Amino acid sequence: MKEQRRVRLVDLQAQYRSIKPEIDRAVLDVLESGQFVLGPEVRQFEEEFAAYCRTRHAVGVNSGTSALHLACLAAGIGPGDEVITTAFTFVATIAAILYTGARPVLVDVEPATLTIDPSLIEAKMTPRTRAIVPVHLFGHPAAVDDITAIASRHGVMVIEDAAQAHGAEYRGRRAGSMGQLACFSFYPGKNLGAYGEGGAVTTNDEELARRIRMLRDWGCEQKYRHDLKGFNYRLDAIQGAILRVKLRHLDAWTEARRRLARAYRELLAPSGIELPIERDECRHVYHIYAVRSAERSALAAALTADRIETGIHYPIPVHQQPAYADLGYHRGDFPVAERAAETILSLPMYAELSPADQERVARSIQRGARNPVA
């Protein structure tokens, strides 16, 4: 039998091919300009991205991790403070809190969305709590209204980790505009991805934006006068120019992801595996299309045998990561996150995924689900 073509989990080359002339032009213009770090391309991207998120300010930085670090610092978080966040996220969320000297306090997730469970937050509040960091995991917004109600009752900030949620919405509000501060990543595989590293902080607060602008560039507003102990977290101009081009396509790509999610819902309904949900008040942007199955390894093996790539986001919850053992958590502390880590499987999801390839994924899953010991 003829070897089938591989179906990729994400295909960044397909996206590049679809916008190559625009991207190449934008990169060459930066090379001609001689302005390689910050500068007009970054400034214009910041304006356009703020408008996209419906916030007053966006500050470009060199990664999503840097965005989280600076958002925490600008919020005044430091040693002795506690920051409440989710046990089921990429480790950067926790790492950035630790960079400030504060302690991450973890909370289990809601079974339906795998975002932080608001009903468990209040019990974790102490006089040292300074902020709540919800993660809009896989592109589905966390339960923002419940979270902000708790935060304002206790006088603490909400800092969104929107690294996976460009364009996601909750009751008509955009990810990035719902907390005092929000953090985005433009890592290549994210829904809005640079061709290298990048990130941004969004906020409506002029003073927080000013502090983040200073902190990303050595604490300066004036050259060689360092008012704050800052960092080299600047966004480079080539990434700024690339992100400007890609931002113009983001809504079309998001609509394609949403169409694919609807098609998966129909194609996979008979398989009996658990599919991701979209709450009525939310717009899911499907950064990751994660199904759940007690027979995950058999399912993944069936897909691999059919030359279809899959992923696991994430196989180990943060509280069970060896590097963060010193946080003092143990197996059993966050049962919903732990169960998710054992059952979750990411399927191919990107705007250029063809209907034929998507049907191949669905057929493979039907076979895998029917023969769980295969």
Ligand SMILES: *Cc1c(COP(=O)(O)O)cnc(C)c1O
């Ligand atoms: C990608 C990601 C980050 C980190 O972003 P980088 O740009 O890789 O530093 C943080 N949080 C979440 C939830 C992410 O998915």
